[in-house]
Amino acid sequence: MARTAEPLLRVEQLETQFFTRAGVARAVDGVSFEVARGEVLGLVGESGSGKSVTGFSILGLVDPPGRIVGGRVLLEGENLVDAGERRLRALRGNRIAMIFQDPMMTLNPVLRIDTQMIEAVRAHHGVDRAEARRRARDALGRVGIPAPEERLSAYPHQFSGGMRQRVAIAIALLNEPAVIIADEPTTALDVTIQAQILYEMQKLCGESGTALVWITHDLAVVSGLADRVCVMYAGRIVESGPVDAVLDRPRHPYTAGLIGSVPSRNRRGVPLAQIPGMTPSLLALPGGCAFRTRCPNAEADCAAEPPAERRPEAGRTLRCHHPVGEAVS
Amino acid sequence: MLVYLIRRLGQSALVLVVMAVLVFIGIYAIGNPVDVLISPEADLAEQQATIARLGLDRPLWEQLWLFLVNAVQGDLGRSFVHGVPALRLILERLPATLELALVALVVALSVGVFLGLWAGLKPDALLGRSIMTGSILGFSLPNFWLGLMLILVFAVLLQWLPAGGRGETVDLLGIRTSLFTLDGLSHLLLPAITLALYKTSLVIRLARAGTREVVLQDYVKFARAKGLSPSRVIYVHVLKNIMIPVVTVVGLELGSMIAFAVVTETVFAWPGIGKLLIDSIVNLDRPVVVAYLMMTVFIFILINLAVDLLYSLLDPRVRLSEAGA
Ligand SMILES: Nc1ncnc2c1ncn2[C@@H]1O[C@H](COP(=O)(O)OP(=O)(O)OP(=O)(O)O)[C@@H](O)[C@H]1O
Ligand code: SF4
Ligand SMILES: [Mg+2]
Numbered sequence: 001m002a003r004t005a006e007p008l009l010r011v012e013q014l015e016t017q018f019f020t021r022a023g024v025a026r027a028v029d030g031v032s033f034e035v036a037r038g039e040v041l042g043l044v045g046e047s048g049s050g051k052s053v054t055g056f057s058i059l060g061l062v063d064p065p066g067r068i069v070g071g072r073v074l075l076e077g078e079n080l081v082d083a084g085e086r087r088l089r090a091l092r093g094n095r096i097a098m099i100f101q102d103p104m105m106t107l108n109p110v111l112r113i114d115t116q117m118i119e120a121v122r123a124h125h126g127v128d129r130a131e132a133r134r135r136a137r138d139a140l141g142r143v144g145i146p147a148p149e150e151r152l153s154a155y156p157h158q159f160s161g162g163m164r165q166r167v168a169i170a171i172a173l174l175n176e177p178a179v180i181i182a183d184e185p186t187t188a189l190d191v192t193i194q195a196q197i198l199y200e201m202q203k204l205c206g207e208s209g210t211a212l213v214w215i216t217h218d219l220a221v222v223s224g225l226a227d228r229v230c231v232m233y234a235g236r237i238v239e240s241g242p243v244d245a246v247l248d249r250p251r252h253p254y255t256a257g258l259i260g261s262v263p264s265r266n267r268r269g270v271p272l273a274q275i276p277g278m279t280p281s282l283l284a285l286p287g288g289c290a291f292r293t294r295c296p297n298a299e300a301d302c303a304a305e306p307p308a309e310r311r312p313e314a315g316r317t318l319r320c321h322h323p324v325g326e327a328v329s
Numbered sequence: 330m331l332v333y334l335i336r337r338l339g340q341s342a343l344v345l346v347v348m349a350v351l352v353f354i355g356i357y358a359i360g361n362p363v364d365v366l367i368s369p370e371a372d373l374a375e376q377q378a379t380i381a382r383l384g385l386d387r388p389l390w391e392q393l394w395l396f397l398v399n400a401v402q403g404d405l406g407r408s409f410v411h412g413v414p415a416l417r418l419i420l421e422r423l424p425a426t427l428e429l430a431l432v433a434l435v436v437a438l439s440v441g442v443f444l445g446l447w448a449g450l451k452p453d454a455l456l457g458r459s460i461m462t463g464s465i466l467g468f469s470l471p472n473f474w475l476g477l478m479l480i481l482v483f484a485v486l487l488q489w490l491p492a493g494g495r496g497e498t499v500d501l502l503g504i505r506t507s508l509f510t511l512d513g514l515s516h517l518l519l520p521a522i523t524l525a526l527y528k529t530s531l532v533i534r535l536a537r538a539g540t541r542e543v544v545l546q547d548y549v550k551f552a553r554a555k556g557l558s559p560s561r562v563i564y565v566h567v568l569k570n571i572m573i574p575v576v577t578v579v580g581l582e583l584g585s586m587i588a589f590a591v592v593t594e595t596v597f598a599w600p601g602i603g604k605l606l607i608d609s610i611v612n613l614d615r616p617v618v619v620a621y622l623m624m625t626v627f628i629f630i631l632i633n634l635a636v637d638l639l640y641s642l643l644d645p646r647v648r649l650s651e652a653g654a
Contacts, residue, residue: 093556
């Protein structure tokens with residue numbers, strides 16, 4: 001796969017912490033990844049692993065008590081962590097857009113769809129209302145909403161969940177951003193609609209060369225959609241690489257556990273494996289490797305030292321002392 | 330929508346009738362107007378004649394029936410004291426009270442929403458905390474005391490504003506109003522502030538609570554993710570949502586504002602229906618008291634209806650035809 005020299009979005013050692021009364025939660029703890037033009041990156045992890053906070057950090061939308069405490073977010077070479085609020089505003093929804101997890105909550109219930117779309121165009125382009133409205137209608141048409149002209153003057157509650165998410169996607173696409181961060185946009189929807197939306201997103205982004213960061217806890221979605229995948233656990237990326245390589249030959253015990261818990265056709269009849277235990281609270285992470293209390297491979301050194309990131313093969317990263325499929329030394 | 334309106338009007342009529350009966354019986358039970366109306370020197374024959382003229386010698390149910398029949402025809406009886414129809418007295422004084430209550434409402438809404446929004450956006454800042462402390466004060470200061478203090482400071486000490494009365498009025502579409510003369514406005518200012526204070530505190534609290542809830546919503550974050558300016562996010566996305574509870578509650582409070590105006594009107598000698606009520610109670614002018622209560626009930630019903638209609642305008646999710654009672 002040919003990569004351009006400079007990726008569109010490059011996240012380096014990003015750290016975001018929440019300063020709560022109970023202590024400091026390191027929701028994002030040294031996360032690095034990059035996405036190239038037209039590429040789809042899957043960001044996978046259990047609930048609470050810090051996927052959404054990673055997305056919000058990239059857009060500079062982390063609210064107190066949270067704060068980005070370190071690292072860089074380079075969008076087309078420009079560091080967003082240092083950028084002022086005014087500059088961020090000019091980029092948000094324009095060069096980099098985000099689609100949220102819950103379509104029922106994303107649209108303002110008391111504003112009409114056209115209002116919410118026209119304002120998104122006019123925040124970034126000095127066009128008149130008629131032109132902004134025309135672009136809004138085209139965007140609705142592109143995401144497969146029938147009769148977009150009439151639907152423009154409807155309110156969000158007049159749409160189904162799937163249709164609302166399409167509207168949110170249309171809003172994200174409005175200004176043809178270079179990067180879209182999609183935060184589990186299909187999780188709340190039923191499976192057929194999920195598949196439709198996945199297919200359409202892939203097509204739309206492929207056509208326009210938009211880079212896509214697809215956040216999900218569903219490995220099945222990632223395998224069909226993403227070019228590369230980052231697996232996140234307790235605020236860290238524990239394994240990353242090309243999607244086929246990681247899913248076929250997972251090296252991290254957590255990734256292997258995730259794969260084992262996905263139903264699959266060729267293992268029918270075999271009981272699903274479960275990762276034992278629960279996601280630990282970020283305020284009470286075990287010392288050393290954060291996964292060790294649930295890990296089948298854990299040994300004494302896992303408690304002593306958090307595993308450093310290494311590259312077991314070209315294009316892959318891994319944080320583990322005793323990876324899957326490696327002879328015990 | 331039409332079905333809804335018709336049903337609501339039917340309910341309203343029923344409420345009015347029930348209220349009429351309750352009010353009439355309630356008033357009948359207190360005091361004997363004859364003692365006040367007839368001079369003690371009058372002889373027995375004169376007393377009997379007056380009682381018969383006023384219809385006070387007939388049984389209660391007959392008086393009630395007469396009252397209801399007349400009320401349906403818009404006749405709520407004649408004032409014992411002034412000798413004119415009670416309803417006319419009320420209607421003459423009503424504009425003054427409505428004007429006072431409406432101005433107070435506008436003050437409470439504009440000041441309250443602005444301060445509440447601010448306090449909700451910056452709950453930990455010094456100003457945000459001060460606004461909340463101020464609103465507690467606004468809740469606890471008695472109305473009459475505030476009125477007297479305002480008179481003392483602005484009318485007596487500084488002599489900037491008049492201490493009472495309504496000032497110069499002009500006729501607008503046949504209604505006397507002081508909203509369009511400088512003198513009228515200067516008379517209106519202090520009583521309006523007095524009447525508005527409590528509601529302002531209420532609006533501050535509602536707006537603050539609403540703001541704190543709304544800013545956490547995904548749609549506000551999504552609005553920011555679109556790259557909108559903070560003013561657009563606050564004054565369109567947040568404000569439109571907090572106005573739903575604020576308008577509902579404050580709209581319903583307009584009725585109690587008209588009722589509460591009694592105290593304020595007395596302190597400022599404002600010639601509205603509140604002051605008329607106090608005078609009529611003192612004189613045991615039964616028909617006027619009854620007419621006042623009926624008018625108040627009527628206004629409450631009207632306001633409730635208006636608030637429901639307004640609510641459906643503000644919140645597109647509400648459809649009136651589906652609403653139950
Ligand atoms: N406002 C907040 N205050 C304190 N801690 C927070 C806050 N928001 C997030 N966190 C912390 O960040 C962690 C990661 O949250 P995040 O929403 O990114 O998880 P996620 O991976 O998106 O999970 P999900 O799949 O459920 O959406 C949470 O476990 C929580 O500890
Ligand atoms: S470092 Fe140790 S505990 Fe952590 S995942 Fe690897 S083997 Fe398991
Ligand atoms: Mg999330």
